[in-house]
Amino acid sequence: MEALAVRLSQLDSQAGGAIRVVMFYDTLMRRRVDLPALARASAGLAECTAGIRLHGTGQAIRYTTDGRPAAGTPPTPSTSAPILLDDEEIGTVWLERPGTPRTLDDLLLDRLAIAAAATVERYGPARTTMADPALVELAISADADDAARARALRLLGFPPDLRLHVAAVHSPLPLDQVGTAICPARPVKAAPLAGVGAILATTLDPTRFPPGVRAGLSTTPDPGRAWREARTALRFTTPRQPIVRYDDLGVVALLADVPHDAIRDNADVTAIAALAETPDDLETLDAYCTTGSLRRAADLLHLHHSSVARRIDQLGKTLGLDLTQPAGLTRARLALNAWRLLHA
Structure with a gap:
């Protein structure tokens, strides 16, 4: 491949440059780099600040040509491209080039977007607790089809082979604090849904809920059913019994119907x-x-x-x-x- 790039660069500098860009991102993807590393490497290749933003987190990952995080508010991009995963737009990549865009900027962003989508699919989004409510709702909705639910859970960073624990909570504390408390070492996502806090985690310690928090818990494998059960369990909580497992309710759960x-x-x-x-x-x-x-x-x-x-x-x-x-x-x-x- 390198020999082909050298030969093409002798015949056509643009074709040779294009192949070098493709090779550059193929190498990054083989090395399984994360999103910050992708942005940092792209800034060096493009010789201008490069950025990545996922809709699920809203956070902009920006690096300058010297490999340092870019400070300040992102300016209007000189060139941008959507990040697509399973035909769904999950984010944006862009360059902040002063002046006129260069010939290979579109190709560079196209490859960066592909690499970013592959990284999200492999690792999930950045390790934050708060998540896009729409994405969480899709993951635990009783009406979601299997493909949409699987995509949402993947975008939230949950491995497909692990059982999901679902909690419905009323909390005087921010949901991210509650999520971090009950699941400090594993992926956990939280979002407010219709007046109830939804927390999703691969493991969950009921004894770690902070004082003042009420929670209904479910470990049913089906996320849609688990969310319904967790909300039912939440209705049975009291100041004396602030944490209730749906399975512990037994026949009493029928009262909710x-x-x-x-x-x-x-x-x-x-x-x-x-x-x-x-x-x-x-x-x-x-x-x-x-x-x-x-x-x-x-x-x-x-x-x-x-x-x-x-x-x-x-x-x-x-x-x-x-x-x-x-x-x-x-x-x-x-x-x-x-x-x-x-x-x-």
């Missing part, structure tokens, strides 16, 4: 709603339903177990249930969960 009018009209739920007007009573019932034990509920409430026993006896009379019996406790638990769904 009951129409609100049917829940509101249920006698047990109506009784819980009346009880909720007294926060101490609601907290006592919640502690007892959560633990199923007077002594453990007393530990949670920092009260003597005899005091909790008297409260539970009185609450049972108010609700018309024998809370010391399994059937009464089950009804109270279901009614408490159903009441919460009305306010989730």
Whole structure:
């Protein structure tokens, strides 16, 4: 190939230069360089500042001819080209050449765009936590076809052979902080979707969620179903139980499919709603339903177990249930969960 380039350069300088450009990018692709290395090498070849931007991150990667990151706001490019992956435009490459563009600038950008697309397909985008909401939504949408979902996950940087963990969160903290906390060493992406934070990760540690964050979790292999399950689990979270796995809900998850009018009209739920007007009573019932034990509920409430026993006896009379019996406790638990769904 080099011999051909030399021979062509003797016959036609433009043809020889074109082959050298093609060889240059073929070499970079064989070496599996990342996007910053592509931009830096392109700037040296073009003898002007070169840039790469992915739509998913919005960040401009720009390098000058001396191999240093370019400072300041990118000016209007002298020449640009789209980065295409599976016929979808995922970004842009450009040159910032003062004056008139050179003859081989279009070819250079064409090869740079191809190399950038190959790099994104291999490594995914830059290791940032926040992602394009539209891309995240496509990855976990129940309506997405398999090809579109696979493309979105690839663009987000997730290997196709690893199971995806999906979390739906309400957080007082920025989503990127939450994502970094629960998955510090592996790819993790986050984006707000319709008032709920979506976090996608290949591994996820539920014990690392920061205080004040509520999260519903799902590990179902189908991302579309996982997102639906995670949002359902989020509706069952409480201050006492801020992290809920969908699998742990079991049959209780079916309550999420009951129409609100049917829940509101249920006698047990109506009784819980009346009880909720007294926060101490609601907290006592919640502690007892959560633990199923007077002594453990007393530990949670920092009260003597005899005091909790008297409260539970009185609450049972108010609700018309024998809370010391399994059937009464089950009804109270279901009614408490159903009441919460009305306010989730």
